[in-house]
Amino acid sequence: MSLLARRLFGVVPTLLGVVVVTFVLTRLLPGDPAAFFANSPTADAATIAAIRQKLGLDLPLWQQFLLYLGALLRGDLGQSIVTGQPVAADLLRLLPASAELTLAAFAMAVLVAVPLGMAAALRRGSLPDHLCRLLGTAGVSLPTFVSGLLLIHLFYYRFGIAPEPIGRIDPFAIPPPAMTGFFLADTLLAGDLRGFAAAARQIVLPAVTMALFAIAPLARVTRASMLGVLGSDFIRAARANGLRRRKIVLSYALRNALLPIVTTLGMIFSGMLGANVLVERVFAWPGVGSYALDALVGLDYAPVQGFVLVMAGLFIGVNLLVDLACAAIDPRARLLSDA
Amino acid sequence: MSEALLSVRDLSVAFRTRGGTLRAVEGVSFGVVKGEILGIVGESGSGKSVTALALLGLLDAAAHVTSGRVVFGGQDLLLLGQAALNGLRGAELSIVFQNPRAALNPIRAVGAQIADVIARHDPGPAAAIRARMLDALRQMRIADPEHRAAALPHELSGGLCQRIGIAMALACSPRLLIADEPTTGLDVTTQAAVMDLLRDTVRRRGMGAVLITHDLALASAYCDRIVVMHAGQVVEDAPVASLFARPRHPYTAALLGGMPSRAESIDALVPVPGSPPDLRRADLPPCRFSERCGRRQPLCATPGLRLGEQAPGHRVACRLPL
Structure with a gap:
């Protein structure tokens, strides 16, 4: 497992870099948080200075950074000025909503895009091939906030099939007992089928919006990768040896085509983490994306830094998983054994 | 004459291309009997490989067989359904491709790939399949088969990859083996070792084999009979001795004149003049060599050119044979 150890070790400088960059970037933002926080036209300079001192903003930048770093090491992400809660607690509370949405969209994208790309590669010029091209173009040319609004307009406003885009459940409904934090899982665990259906109805539109954004690159890469492998000599040799089509496609071709697909999966998952911010806003989804956006608008440093840090951690984690998956798929690399 | 294994009659293959229909193979006929190694020799683009792929039903989508019969084991392979043909491939008739490493799945152990083929045609318990796989490796004189079976193609030499191929x-004991330029890319010593092994196995098992090559010297060393192809047509079909003693077709004669072993010095090597015609032309002459031929007469432009027997077993497609 030397690869794992090496990769984990490499995470440290990356995380440190993220901490520095987010710290500096948030300090470069225009506006004075102390003035903003005072939030009163009558606040005089003394009040603002007092607030600034209370927030530690009067210290030199390097001291602020060291204090921030020290707090981070203790697991303290700071205090949100807007919610008045510790940022770590806020993020932990909101993360399941975002994770549920992202994972649902990711699963949707994979289940649609990979078979679609494979079908397109196996039968060029067929219906799946055209569909693949259409989705590819649409996915690239429609930003998520446009496709999200479009879906709301069609399915909620026009056809009335989808529920109101007001978050994870009806505001008057009681949320299921929290076990995983995922409403879809929690309702099922509680045996609440009606609750499950309600939660599923809420998540469909935002998940589809995010999935649409991911399907395009994934289907395109799957198609191209499969086409490349299907045209190679060893596939012809496998056919010449009479191997069954199923075996050739699933075991010989797909496994060889998987490397670029897995790499793309990592990229689109990371992209989805970013798309989250917009989709959550459009669908009033109470996740970390909305939280970070509110904090950013309110010049609330700590939640923004915490959000970026958590996202960066997820990015790094996803990339690590992708590397390990690639090593598992391709024995040529011999990455998992010591070479 | 011994039992005919494969009989190809009047096989034609055309490709749809942007520049029009490309008639890659035109009226090709030949046969293979049991225990015989037939060489198909020609320049690149002469239709050798296309002929082989057509026999096995492995042509790509742009190509189609426009005429002909390919009788193997009493049935016409061109009329067989995909499923039936797929059952024959690898079991009754097999092909070995050039570029041995590329013909192997790069991320699957070579032993597992051989086992896949055995399991496909002859299912059985895993232990039995593994034993047969190791036996197949041993027959190709691969040392330490247990260890080699676990290797990936990129860990093996080109010669070893071709022996794996x-x-x-041969793992399912086919009756006919087609070897399409099996030694391209291998060094001369390895080439001889692989070819010796191939010949010995074919002789020992009483199989038939087709060796496709552009290398006349190689064909003369390992084949019993040689079919010479030019621009998609068979121009001459003769036993090796007869072909080399007295080539009847001007193209064969020119090819033999260009063989290094025959030349006294490098200056005496004579390349075949001109180049093959563009096979997309609509006005291809009946004899596609005629435009390169020094012996051309008005007679050559009349249609109906066929292979005619000039000597016992020696057939040539020329109006004015040498």
Whole structure:
């Protein structure tokens, strides 16, 4: 497992870099948080200075950074000025909503895009091939906030099939007992089928919006990768040896085509983490994306830094998983054994 | 004459291309009997490989067989359904490709790939399949088969990869083996070792084999009979001795004149003049060599050119044979 150890070790400088960059970037933002926080036209300079001192903003930048770093090491992400809660607690509370949405969209994208790309590669010029091209173009040319609004307009406003885009459940409904934090899982665990259906109805539109954004690159890469492998000599040799089509496609071709697909999966998952911010806003989804956006608008440093840090951690984690998956798929690399 | 194994009659293959229909193979006929190694020799683009792929039903989508019969084991392979043909491939008739490493799945152990073929045609318990796989490797004189079986293609030499490829092709004891430039890219010593092994196995098992090559010297060393192809047509079909003693077709004669072993010095090597015609032309002459031929007469432009027997077993497609 030397690869794992090496990769984990490499995470440290990356995380440190993220901490520095987010710290500096948030300090470069225009506006004075102390003035903003005072939030009163009558606040005089003394009040603002007092607030600034209370927030530690009067210290030199390097001291602020060291204090921030020290707090981070203790697991303290700071205090949100807007919610008045510790940022770590806020993020932990909101993360399941975002994770549920992202994972649902990711699963949707994979289940649609990979078979679609494979079908397109196996039968060029067929219906799946055209569909693949259409989705590819649409996915690239429609930003998520446009496709999200479009879906709301069609399915909620026009056809009335989808529920109101007001978050994870009806505001008057009681949320299921929290076990995983995922409403879809929690309702099922509680045996609440009606609750499950309600939660599923809420998540469909935002998940589809995010999935649409991911399907395009994934289907395109799957198609191209499969086409490349299907045209190679060893596939012809496998056919010449009479191997069954199923075996050739699933075991010989797909496994060889998987490397670029897995790499793309990592990229689109990371992209989805970013798309989250917009989709959550459009669908009033109470996740970390909305939280970070509110904090950013309110010049609330700590939640923004915490959000970026958590996202960066997820990015790094996803990339690590992708590397390990690639090593598992391709024995040529011999990455998992010591070479 | 011994039992005919494969009989190809009047096989034609055309490709749809942007520049029009490309008639890659035109009226090709030949046969293979049991225990015989037939060489198909020609320049690149002469239709050798296309002929082989057509026999096995492995042509790509742009190509289609426009005429002909390919009788193997009493049935016409061109009329067989995909499923039936797929059952024959690798079991009754096998092919070995050039570029041995590329013909192997790069991320699957070579032994597992051979086992896949055995399991496909002859299912059985895993232990039995593994034993047969190791036996197939041993027959190709691969040392330490247990260890080699676990290797990935990139860990093996080109010669070893080709032996794996041949072991795979022969694992289910086919009656006919087609070897399409099996030694391209291998050094001369390895080439001889692989070819010796191939010949010995074919002789020992009483199989038939087709060796496709552009290398006349190689064909003369390992084949019993040689079919010479030019621009998609068979121009001459003769036993090796007869062909080399007295080539009847001007193209064969020119090819033999260009063989290094025959030339006294490098200056005496004579390349075949001109180049093959563009096979997309609509006005291809009946004899596609005629435009390169120094012996051309008005007679050559009349249609109906066929292979005619000039000597016992020696047939040539020329109006004015040498």
